[in-house]
Amino acid sequence: MSVNVLSRVAERVYWLGRYLERAESTARLVTVNANLIMDLPVRLPLGWRPLIDITGSGDLFESLYGKGHATERNVCRFLATDTRNPGSIINSIIGVRDNARTVRENMPRITFEYINELYLFARSALVPGQSRSRRGDALTRISRLAQQLEGFLSQNMLHDAHWELMRLGNFIERADMTTRIIDVRTVDLIAGGHELLPFQDIQWRSVLRSFYAMQSYHASVREPVDPPLVLEFLFKDERLPRSYLRCLNSVRRSLRELPRNGAAVDACDAALSALKETDVKHLGGLEHSADLHAFINACQIRLGKLHGAIAETYFT
Amino acid sequence: MTIDWRNYESEGLFDELVLPSGRARTGAGKLVQALAKLSDDELVERKTAADLAIRSMGITFSVYHEGTNIDREWPFDIVPRLIMKREWDEIARGLKQRVRALNAFINDVYHHRRSLRDGVVPEDYVLRSREYRSRCAGIDPPYGVWSNVCGTDLVRDGDGSLYVLEDNLRVPSGVSYMLENRAVMKRIFPELFEHYAIHPVDDYPSELAACLRSLSPRAVRSPRIVVLTPGIYNSAYFEHAYLALEMAAELVEGSDLVVGDDDCVYMRTIGGLERVDVIYRRIDDLFLDPRAFNKDSMLGVPGLIRAWQAGNVALANAPGCGVADDKVIYTYVPDMIRYFLGEEPILANVPSYRCAEKDHRDYVLDNLQDLVVKPANESGGYGMLIGPQSTQRQRDQFVRVIRANPRNYIGQPTLALSTAPTIAGKTVEPRHLDLRPFILSGKDIYVTTGGLTRVALRKGSIVVNSSQGGGSKDTWVVEPATRERLQ
Numbered sequence: 097m098s099v100n101v102l103s104r105v106a107e108r109v110y111w112l113g114r115y116l117e118r119a120e121s122t123a124r125l126v127t128v129n130a131n132l133i134m135d136l137p138v139r140l141p142l143g144w145r146p147l148i149d150i151t152g153s154g155d156l157f158e159s160l161y162g163k164g165h166a167t168e169r170n171v172c173r174f175l176a177t178d179t180r181n182p183g184s185i186i187n188s189i190i191g192v193r194d195n196a197r198t199v200r201e202n203m204p205r206i207t208f209e210y211i212n213e214l215y216l217f218a219r220s221a222l223v224p225g226q227s228r229s230r231r232g233d234a235l236t237r238i239s240r241l242a243q244q245l246e247g248f249l250s251q252n253m254l255h256d257a258h259w260e261l262m263r264l265g266n267f268i269e270r271a272d273m274t275t276r277i278i279d280v281r282t283v284d285l286i287a288g289g290h291e292l293l294p295f296q297d298i299q300w301r302s303v304l305r306s307f308y309a310m311q312s313y314h315a316s317v318r319e320p321v322d323p324p325l326v327l328e329f330l331f332k333d334e335r336l337p338r339s340y341l342r343c344l345n346s347v348r349r350s351l352r353e354l355p356r357n358g359a360a361v362d363a364c365d366a367a368l369s370a371l372k373e374t375d376v377k378h379l380g381g382l383e384h385s386a387d388l389h390a391f392i393n394a395c396q397i398r399l400g401k402l403h404g405a406i407a408e409t410y411f412t
Numbered sequence: 413m414t415i416d417w418r419n420y421e422s423e424g425l426f427d428e429l430v431l432p433s434g435r436a437r438t439g440a441g442k443l444v445q446a447l448a449k450l451s452d453d454e455l456v457e458r459k460t461a462a463d464l465a466i467r468s469m470g471i472t473f474s475v476y477h478e479g480t481n482i483d484r485e486w487p488f489d490i491v492p493r494l495i496m497k498r499e500w501d502e503i504a505r506g507l508k509q510r511v512r513a514l515n516a517f518i519n520d521v522y523h524h525r526r527s528l529r530d531g532v533v534p535e536d537y538v539l540r541s542r543e544y545r546s547r548c549a550g551i552d553p554p555y556g557v558w559s560n561v562c563g564t565d566l567v568r569d570g571d572g573s574l575y576v577l578e579d580n581l582r583v584p585s586g587v588s589y590m591l592e593n594r595a596v597m598k599r600i601f602p603e604l605f606e607h608y609a610i611h612p613v614d615d616y617p618s619e620l621a622a623c624l625r626s627l628s629p630r631a632v633r634s635p636r637i638v639v640l641t642p643g644i645y646n647s648a649y650f651e652h653a654y655l656a657l658e659m660a661a662e663l664v665e666g667s668d669l670v671v672g673d674d675d676c677v678y679m680r681t682i683g684g685l686e687r688v689d690v691i692y693r694r695i696d697d698l699f700l701d702p703r704a705f706n707k708d709s710m711l712g713v714p715g716l717i718r719a720w721q722a723g724n725v726a727l728a729n730a731p732g733c734g735v736a737d738d739k740v741i742y743t744y745v746p747d748m749i750r751y752f753l754g755e756e757p758i759l760a761n762v763p764s765y766r767c768a769e770k771d772h773r774d775y776v777l778d779n780l781q782d783l784v785v786k787p788a789n790e791s792g793g794y795g796m797l798i799g800p801q802s803t804q805r806q807r808d809q810f811v812r813v814i815r816a817n818p819r820n821y822i823g824q825p826t827l828a829l830s831t832a833p834t835i836a837g838k839t840v841e842p843r844h845l846d847l848r849p850f851i852l853s854g855k856d857i858y859v860t861t862g863g864l865t866r867v868a869l870r871k872g873s874i875v876v877n878s879s880q881g882g883g884s885k886d887t888w889v890v891e892p893a894t895r896e897r898l899q
Contacts, residue, residue: 100681100682100683101681102664102679102681354682355682355684356684
């Protein structure tokens, strides 16, 4: 008897992978931003708004909280606990739980206990308007629980088609998040113009920290933090697990394990060759910020097409 | 203090384990002694261990109205219920006889209607039953069997005699709990298994798979079997997933299946469409196919009935089988057994009054406070009147509904359901119970060893349904205890 995965189940494990990654990276993003802000002078135009842009939810945020109300309190609430925001941490975790519920026959039984622990912790520990330090602790713990869950699955789940589909979700979400983080920080730098220039170094360091990649950068690049080198590192270093190249290669590897992968592999290859043909180092200068932004846009459109090809082939 | 069986008050009822004197029934000696040896703390400890096992094994059932928290743990009582093998063999024989007659009846209803013409069952009752499906007429399911999986509810009255309460012919549930209860018992009371020769129950998933395979329209070595579930919000979803896993069958929802132009059923997979041979459906008839029945059904598969009629897929149970799962038709089952099999019924029906017949109706209306009144087509204990526990207002309401639609009601005497010792706090008290064995009919016929014992956890209650405060017990079919006799 063949062991093909039902299309509906395929879609659920894929989204389980995406939501898990999204919950983890959003928690990380808020933590890193809080640290960054403490390092910047109060008069600077920077603040919490970039996080809204990174998550691509500007319109929704403004409709809920009004224009110009991107305060720390509002943004944190919107990203962490607001159930009206489909991309909030709590909704991502609910997404993990609901998708896992329907595919629990395909996972070790105890997985559900890990997921419940994550959900119950997030629900009790994330409270709107809580102090910075409590929020920081809660987010760090959520990020850890999410990574623990991912690690558990990696070590214990059968590495069959279900697993590959979940990995597709993981890596597409991760690639997407990587480009968004780079994008918004560079756009900041353009918007902030010369006033922000002295703090450019801090900004790029915060980008690296968003990927837990400060030490990795030094170990790999062996140069001071420099925008062209950081970009090259984040986009093209195959050894960095969250680099855009590594994510795409991982997607490709998982796709190779699945049937009928033609269209999706083609979409993945298109994204890979576009990356290869682009001199990202060259886009590092402040004067090339607009080009960098355009390139990232193109990356996201390719990721969208890749998702589309996967959905078309496997979920319908 | 530990359990003192002399203080166990079964209040003049029939208790499955303990005699009125406080002594154990034949065969229950070792069990009763073992329980009495446990201290209060040990008893509570075992109970806690069972709850923990149930939680970690993820045994749950769902309750519709609970919104987000849809999974509840399955309430389980650690004191098993015993049935002696010799009594059980007779019951199993009776169950097979009954299900054979019921399937013969259903097949007759959808074909020649001989039994209706011969007046065994009034034609009018059958054709106007809510569960009669005219479009199933003339269809030939494999072996002439319509109800492949049947769950028959048995109860014991105060004098110890056994009755069939109802035949659940449509989509009976609970068998997964029967299996899990045994697994839990082995974990928390392993020492008891040393004293008894307890018949195993865990061959059920293989028997079910074999039964379903025997229905396959294609003569292939491993026909594709799927379990069709309404989804995670269904109260029995745990069971659907459990059985699918145990049978290595695919658990599908309606949207996973599609009927092709060739009138065959396929499931959508990442590798493309795959042919399906047998569908163990856990969805009611009316939701199976929006083209054939309920147009608004989102759970079903458009064209499924057409594929079934064309003989390209087997549906278990067959649509329309519920026509015999009607509390009024139930009253005719003993006659069906005589008519179709030429045998005397081995298992008795509960004496029943049909409200459609004037003298029966008058009796029911005059004696509502002593009777149980049941609607023809409800399950789960809903829509019933339990006379002795009812208020005048409820009785007045039933007078109205019975007069308005007498065909839809039967009355039965309130049975003094038998009891068994059940944990209540730090001791045991008698609680009422019933028994649901499962009967599989395909090429062969098979009866579970024992079944699911359901117990009303509330003192005095006779409602055993899990949705209404019921729990369950492990059911042991035991050989005469040789070791007990040797000592």
